[in-house]
Amino acid sequence: MEPKIPGAPGPQPPTVAEPTEPRDPLPPKPDQDAPETVSPTGAVTGAPKTANSQQGPFLTTAQGLRLYDTDHSLKAGARGPTLLQDHHLREKITHFDHERIPERVVHARGAGAHGVFVGYGTAESVCKAGFLRKGKTTPVFVRFSTVVGSRGSADTVRDTRGFATKFYTDEGTFDLVGNNIPVFFIQDGIKFPDIIHAAKPHPDREIPQAQSAHDTFWDFVSLHTEATHHVLWHMSDRAVPRSYRTMEGFGVHTFRLVNDAGETSLVKFHWKPAQGVHSLLWEEAQLINGIDPDFHRRDLYDAIEAGAFPQWELGVQVFPDTPEQTFEGIDLLDPTKIVPEELAPVQPIGMLTLNRNPTNFFAESEQVAFHVGHLVPGIDLTDDPLLHARLFSYLDTQLTRLGGPNFHQLPINRPHAPVNDMLRDGYHQTAVHGGAAPYRPNSLDGGCPFHAGVADGAYVEMPQRVEESVKVREAPASFADHFSQPRLFFHSLSPVEQEHVIRAFTFELGKCYEQAVKERQLRVLARVDARLCSEVATGLGLPVPEFDGELPEVTPSPALSQIGRRWPVEGRVVGIVADHSVDGVEAARAALEEAGVVPLVIAPHGGPLTDGLVAQRTFLTARSVEFDALLLAAAPPPAPDALPARDTKAGAPSSTVDPRVALLVEEAHRHAKAIGAWGEGASVVGDGPGVVTGDDPTAVVQDVLTLLSEHRVWDRLA
């Protein structure tokens, strides 16, 4: 269709060919359906519900003016200067110049998804929150993140992961802003800028990006021994998750729940992934950062698009709300401590399912604003000093990041409960509030809005006794033990997980330049575990520091280890190597799909291999780290575009197999992944634990799936 200026006098503008016939834009995916802002008199007035920002087939300006050309600026002659009067050029460039907002000061890199939470009703005896009632379904938005890296950094760096959930409940929005590690580096939020300054890149060079393996981080944590517990988790496999889908989540702080009778309990929140708790190996994580820096973001998006909706069960550890606020001698207000699950089991209270990807990354994942102070009746706070600093920070930071105090009007942040506030004006105000009297009490707007009572669902802080005391800047004595829980954590890991911790410390401290920092951290490790300390010291080539104090007896908590259980395999990814020989590939694919596993066929070239079989990866684009297990239906000879294998002299390939396939197999072996093969494929996979060969591809697949349910072939790493 050609653009026309109906009735315009004079010559028509030149027409610009369109690659397709104009048609209406694709409809937006259903977005969250937030109620309008309500005026003080109860009239619905505010911003419209999420609007379809693209309307009609024709390009327009922001004012809705149709345009006939957006590819050429208005010039004095085809080769002449551009004219200042080109209002379209100026609008387009000005808007572009202001497209970026400041990234989050921490947790800048992340990805989110929509979903639902269904309460089990099992929390009713301790909590009156409506969204926890039996069968109650509440829309949610979850954002996962790394902490240290900037918005464009890689996904699989060694870091703590954020796990922030926004529950759009009928009683107001509740945010559970947690991490995948149950403890924190510091006990008092006043030190948050210090730990973050230390972890971020060096201020002079702005390197390294998204890494803790540098001097300032280790300088800080070795000087702040309260960080030791979090550091142990940070050096463990937990800091390199296989997927956002395979992470646990923790509310970290102790919260206070209130039931219908007004009785209180103290709780810690846990998210348990139905997919299991799995991690990458450090070498895999490093390779992925180069091969696919969006690995976690892609994994979450693809799983949801494919219908493999990830799920987490929400659970609570419940403790009596005693005046001491301790449990088995553990200070529940200290965010560097856990309560082992063996002492206080995690009781399931509801299920989260992520089932819809965002329509627009910026509008949703970037603009979503979480706040630990977004609470609902039934959920109250404790006096954890880390939590109290957070209560200030999360609101404050949005003022800069989202440009003012009206960020709650952005579609992703709008409550699903009716809003009737007396907040007015300010930058980016999109509501058109009615009424004459935004204050209380008033007589001009009929007295509206009115206070609610408890029976109307008002949020009432639990009256808590505050001990008669003096103003001090100090930590309680009960926060002083910095070493027994790191020791408990290390002793709860299996030998292979302990080995990973030792190697992680050796790697990270090995990247430091300052001798004094490394030696100080070794002195800290000596207070956690003698073997851990001596093996790291040996790896660094430094003397083992002397420690003549007593190390505490600890009772290991098996729940802290990720190894030793079987997990569902749904949503995992298996590569199948094929070439002209596609025998058994269809059968293997069918068996994998039947189990909910994603099969990806890897072939010498893209496109169809047979009538019905299409390669999703080629030897050029595939790398082992993308797959949780590997199957081989063929032993393809070296293709002309293949480089010689790494262990051969240039120009004289010794192998009869394509070196890229040989590398796939070698890495799958090294990374302890299950390997299966049949036909010609069986000749190149070698043998040993976790290698399955046979004539029947379906039987091979079944054995590989059994191995996959343990995540890795751990025997190969023993």
Ligand code: HDD
């Ligand atoms: Fe924080 C973001 C989790 C301590 C200050 N934090 C942020 C996010 C998560 C956490 C998951 C990203 C939310 C999103 O996806 O938008 N933070 C935690 C946990 C902590 C913690 C589990 C300890 C238990 N944080 C913490 C302290 C302070 C902050 C002690 C400040 C005193 N956090 C912030 C922040 C951020 C933030 C600066 C940056 C962006 C944002 O809030 O919205 O306010």
